[in-house]
Amino acid sequence: MTITDPQVETAKPNVAIILLAAGASTRMGVPKQLLPYQGRSLLNRTIESAIASVCKPVVVVLGANCQHIRSQVNQTGVEVIENPEWKLGMSTSIKSGILSLSKCSESIDAAIIAVCDQPFVSAEIINNLVATYCSTGKPIIASRYAETLGVPALFSHKFFSELAALRETIGAKYLIEKHLSEVFCVPFPLGVIDIDTPQDYEQLQMRDSIAPLEK
Template identity: 45%
Template sequence: MAETSGYGIIILAAGNSSRLGKPKQLLRYQDKTLIRHVTQAAIAAKSTSVTVVTGSNADLIAKELDSLPCHAVYNPDWESGMASSLVTGVQHQMASQPGISGVIFAVSDQPFVTVDLFNALIDRALEGNAGIVASAYENTFGTPVLFSSKYFPALLKLSGTEGAKKLITKFASDVTPVPFPSGGIDIDTQADYQKLLGNS
């Protein structure tokens, strides 16, 4: 049985929230910022380490995470698209923990991500020896998503606006789902944020 200590969590927080007009990572929900919420959930999960990949507004985000036991890693190419942040996170993880079993990618704008969800992804990976464990919502698979280390070479080859979704689709036969009914709720616009606050 593999050790549960073998999975790192990488939080992708480099985007500039162009549609929202301000850093969505720093929006407040239930008395904490979205980035702090997902980072605290990741730290409390059965992960070995938590890495936050920053880009736009890196200083503000690093300051928000100041007191938390996580690594903020700056992606200088963040403007080129999501792939560069995935690559930055995987490279950091491989360098800091060479023998790691896999990583989970999470984003900062899914306000309903929980410790239990992170643990469910890890447990499912350990149980079924699954290569990819993805959150399932609204008839699709998405983040948070776990990739075993055998996918690191494929992740490192992603470029531009490609994201984890490309590999989830390409290796569909190796994907195990974990239900995350509220996974489709993310914050891209002011209207999304107002709706979230109105429902809380």
């Protein structure tokens, strides 16, 4: 009979989460990171979901309007870093976040890439990515919505070098499509809702006002 160490059976991976919030919100006209929704900014809602999840550390990457946005982030246990190259595209923010993980005292097994303009990202959604990673052994766990795969998405550490090597406006979705055979997807229907324009924000607020009537 083989005796298994119970500590091995219950070992959990160290999964970080990187929240991308460096964009200039040019289509919105104001920093969308700070748009209020249900009493909190979009960014703070996402940060609080990340803090409530199993992920550690929580890394927030800022760029445009960095000082103003940083002053609105007051949660403890959050590492806020500035991407000075944010104008070159999302890839530079992913790189900044991934490189920051090398400073962690513990080795990181995987990282979730998420954005702050998907208002329905929750701790449950984040934890489901981690649980699926543990149960399937697949190195990439992506969210499925609107017949596509995207973020939030989890990447095993074996993809960290590729994430850090992305260029210009290429995001995490590129790696998901490149390594499709190594991807497992989880449903996140509300992931299709992201806030890029004033019209998107207006529709979000209208949706919130209609929702109670539907219950």
